[in-house]
Amino acid sequence: MAWGINYSSVVWTSGDTITEVKMDNMVANDQAHDAFKTEGLLLENNTAFSGEDTGAARRELIKVDAADDLIIGADNVIGHTVINAGTSKLVKFKVLHQNESAVDAYTKNAVILTGHGSIQGDGVNSGIVEDIVFGVTFDNLPLFASCNHCGYHVDTSTWTTRVSSDSFAQADQLQTTQMRVAMRTNDGVNTVNNAYYFYTWLAIGELA
Numbered sequence: 001m002a003w004g005i006n007y008s009s010v011v012w013t014s015g016d017t018i019t020e021v022k023m024d025n026m027v028a029n030d031q032a033h034d035a036f037k038t039e040g041l042l043l044e045n046n047t048a049f050s051g052e053d054t055g056a057a058r059r060e061l062i063k064v065d066a067a068d069d070l071i072i073g074a075d076n077v078i079g080h081t082v083i084n085a086g087t088s089k090l091v092k093f094k095v096l097h098q099n100e101s102a103v104d105a106y107t108k109n110a111v112i113l114t115g116h117g118s119i120q121g122d123g124v125n126s127g128i129v130e131d132i133v134f135g136v137t138f139d140n141l142p143l144f145a146s147c148n149h150c151g152y153h154v155d156t157s158t159w160t161t162r163v164s165s166d167s168f169a170q171a172d173q174l175q176t177t178q179m180r181v182a183m184r185t186n187d188g189v190n191t192v193n194n195a196y197y198f199y200t201w202l203a204i205g206e207l208a
Helices: 020-027 033-039
Strands: 049-052 058-064 070-072 093-098 104-120 127-133 144-153 167-172 178-185 196-206
Touching (some): 104 127, 104 144, 144 178, 178 196
Antiparallel strands (some): 049 058, 093 104, 144 196
8 A cells, every 4th residue: 555655764773873864764754853943852751861971871861750840860870960051141040039028939030149259447447348249130139148258368358368357247238230248347346457358248139
């Protein structure tokens, strides 16, 4: 019986790479390999898209499991998971955020910004401040912002060996483009003149 389609024989051997020519021959062009451009690649539930490690062992990369969770990699099998982004771009993720009215909301497109710096003491105040300009502009005020004091050095602003100064730092004056680091001594004693008080900071916010 003639069906109007002449299928071509294709021989597959271990280690072969899928090519458009072989896929086209298998289906005699009734659905060419480049149709994946519109239809995508569909795997059955709990079946992983896999790759080989350096020892040629099969390693699961990604799948939708029986609980309909998206699983990236297999537990305790391969090395670090690296998620890259384009030049000057960030990796976005989804967070559960509770506002001032204790209302929970799942917020997507969140990114993490972080850094460190130092503020020079003036010898006359127990509190010193410095503004941090973010590298991006958040869509709204940051979902989270925090600063931590991590010691001081008497004569250099370089991120190097530091000693304790009995001080603390906090985030202040949050905006979509920047925030202020407020450094204060715990005992109200004036900051040491010309000493550098170091801090680290972290901010999480939405970025469309």
